[in-house]
Amino acid sequence: MCGRFTLTDSPRAIGERFLVDALEPFPPRYNIAPTQPILVLRADEHRRAGDGGVRRIAHLARWGLIPGWTKDPSTIPLLFNARSESAGERNSFKAALRHRRCLVPASGFYEWRREGGRRGTPFFVRPRAPGPIAFAGLCETYLAADGSEIDTAAILTTHSNAALADLHERMPVVIGPDDAERWLDCRDSEPRDVVDLLRPAENAFFEAIPVSERVNAVANMGPEVQEPVEPSSKPPGEPPPAAQGSLF
Template identity: 35%
Template sequence: MCGRYSLAKTKIDLENRFEAEMLEAFTPRYNIAPSQLVPVITTESPKGFSHFYWGITPSFAKNKPVANKLINARAETITEKATFKNAFKKNRCLVPADGFYEWKKIGKKTKVPYRFVLHGESIFSMAGIWEEYETEKGETAHTFLVLTTAPNQLSAEIHDRMPVILKKEDEAKWLDVRTQEEELLGMLGPYPDDEMTKYTVSPMVNQVANDSAYVIRKTLPMDQFGNYTLFG
């Protein structure tokens, strides 16, 4: 799954990378978590950034709090699940990131956090779908989720899923409503592992409130209690 990611870049970095305008203020984010409001680029507005909540409310569960929403969808069944089928067809989005986190389980109680990045820690796009829903107050809100796929060799050492990372040349096609389903599905495989790297980070990432540059620094392997381990 993908349950935490980073976007440690500036507003200018994002605008230059995607050739899109961001009207809202943005500061680098180091520890993005579900339920938070973050920038995406949608099929409806490919030349501008929108700010959506991470976590989609299924059509059968409207008005639930954001924290109770789904956050990921399996790419392999995206056209089969009634919850996601329509969004995949019409409401796709790019989810800008520069890294994502996974936790390696060591024994029954120990987990070590890792950050996965592209070489050079450059910005990339995770494949997403979005939805509009009505809040309990009758207001309109927008949410998104991240598609996941089988892991590449690098990620498989830590977890059995990874986010779908789109190749830069596929981003415009992903946002184009005219792109055929077969071509879209062809984009949803694991990203080449030789274009990525991973490293251990501080267990501070476990706490959502810790959203500082310290979170993305390389550290010696430590478990969730901050104890050094030889098994990172």
């Protein structure tokens, strides 16, 4: 599950890693929530990078996909996440998975460990290596009755890796820079051609840090939401020990 994430890396760092030109300056965002605008990257089929790859275009989209067939968005649930295992079978997502795949740049995400049946300690889950990452996303442009257009997006999730499984059973799909072109190529590839990318990150990719409960409130948008706190139990995110081989 991914209900909050961050984007604090610089536009330059994002542009260099994911082949985006002329990103407009933007402030760091420490507590991005559904329905807010998020940065998405899509392939620009009309322009090629110097190495032959497709350049990317960046734009803002509402975090919460509205399917194109929707007549009244108030009648559908908030679709900010999509299960990668079933997105190709659901009417809400299958057209976007085929034609409008995107990347959602991020610096990390938040997850809450369940404690006694309720939402407990929040954790900031961030990559161990420096630099921005990108979640697999789906885009859809909703045409309202008044003729206005709303760009919307959802983040694809998969089952958690072993390191984060005790924190939550789901995690966002991460698309590495080397796989970005294949993921974004909706012209020459179909969903079956990229299904292998919809997998959990390696166990050592993320670390999870217990943080202040300030992140629970959407109104708290500063760096203080990432202040570490003492965990109530062993924090997740440590790679599991290697299994001892069996002699039988």
